[in-house]
Amino acid sequence: MAQQDSDDDMDEFYEKFKGYKNRFNEDTWEEEFDKIPMFMKKAPDVIDPKVHPELACIQAMVHDEDRTPEEQAKSLKDEGNEFFKEKNYEKALVCYTAGLRKKCGDQDLDTVLLTNRAAAHFHLRNMRSALNDAAAAKKIKPDHLKALIRGAQSCIELRIFAEAIQWCDEGLKAHPTDKKLQELRAAADKHKRAADRDARKAKIKEKKLQGEKEALLAAIKDRGIKLLQSAKPHQCVSESEDEDKGSSAGISQLSLDGLGSQEATGAQVFLDEQGSLHWPVLFLYPEHQQTDFISAFCENSCFIDHLAVMFGEELPPWDADRKYHPQNLQLYFEDAEKETFYQVNAETSLLKVLQHKRFFVKAGSPSFIVLVKGSSFWKQFLKGKKIRGL
Incomplete structure (x- = not known):
């Protein structure tokens, strides 16, 4: 009898619930359930307040606009660091960029944000962006060790070895005993010497090939042989002069x-x-x-x-x-x-x-x-x- 009463109560509740305008759809309830922040299996990469209003509200609580720009930037830096540890460099990049946009005025914090973003760019193989961020950090704090290291590493990856050596030399003036900078300096110098050697070889080879081409064309010219240019038919001999001048026409x-x-x-x-x-x-x-x-x-x-x-x-x-x-x-x-x-x-x-x-x-x-x-x-x-x- 008690079971029957319970079933009746549930049926009554369900009938009333069916009239609730914000109820879940019977066919898509699992998808709608997944939109509730507490039960989400995975948070979206970009939070649109129109699509995920509850999640946007929670995010606003984390990055409370009532806090100072410095506090917000620091919170974003910490969030980016967590993503970085998880090797989620894309999301780390978003956080560091958001932190820099706060323009908190704290030079130390901005330097760290720039250096960390340079690291994220580096791992994403965005070497030019990594170098730009390292340069921006160095401009704020010329002796910042991580910025100097990241700048040198980016230059090496971009194969601009002379600039890499310059970064290392600047860093070693401020940190003369740093092993990482010393290693990067040695590597950049080795790569530069190899690149210079390859450039010299390529120049010699190019000069030799050019000499061979000139000798070949001279031999063809001396024999009076005419080459027909594919785009310009009978370019070497004109209609009016071919019978009179023969093979000597247009040889130049x-x-x-x-x-x-x-x-x-x-x-x-x-x-x-x-x-x-x-x-x-x-x-x-x-x-x-x-x-x-x-x-x-x-x-x-x-x-x-x-x-x-x-x-x-x-x-x-x-x-x-x-x-x-x-x-x-x-x-x-x-x-x-x-x-x-x-x-x-x-x-x-x-x-x-x-x-x-x-x-x-x-x-x-x-x-x-x-x-x-x-x-x-x-x-x-x-x-x-x-x-x-x-």
Whole structure:
């Protein structure tokens, strides 16, 4: 009987509670319960009074606006230190910044807040911000040990070793026996000497490479070889002067812009110790949509030397009719501007072809079309095209 009365009372209470306008929703009561500060599983990173009014009220009690700015700043510093101990550097940063915004006027406290914020920035890898805070702290108190150490550490991480040494030297004047500053000074000096050595090596290497580039371009210029700039077609020879001046036209405009084959092919023209140029050369077989690439074709070598190797005893698998024998092959290069094909004798050296007044090295790699002389494809491919000999 007593149990029945109790159940009835609870039912009556529940019915009355259902009319309470601020009651929990039956479906979302767990989420709403978690908004109550006492029962929160985790506090939000940013407390919005509109979203968490009760929590904002508690925070206001902790940082009571009736207290002096100095008391509030100290409380925020202590709160930041707790977060720092927990390695929650983001929240520590927020607290130290809030403390500095109080502008309490206590130079010692501001120095500590700046130094602590520098430490938080340092652990978050915000090295420039860490250095700025250390510098601001040092400006207030030039002999503050932690600020001097943090400034030197930040400089080392930023690889500005000369400044790191300066920070250490300033610190050692005020704290001549501090081991940390001594260690940082030694480390910064070691890094600086290594960086200076690397810079000297890089400068020597750059100078050597520049010399090699200049020698390479001079060799190309001396031979009268024309480089076709990818962005400016036929830049080296103009339409009006090509027939009269030939390979000497526009040579002063030669630049490494016309030697971009390395990015596409992994090879680039080079000058050997004997003064000979070696070019990356591309052979095109349009009948079978195939190519061959020779990474270093010596300018003094003849085309037949390479054809004899590529089409010697073993013919390529794509040559189903077995007709690509050296004696059957005919080479051409195309002058796209004149819409003309020039026939190349296989016994000719690469240099002689490159020196032709209508040959332009495109993208750093001379290219040649290879056809089987007399074949049906050869006849169809050259039909209607202007053909000239060298």
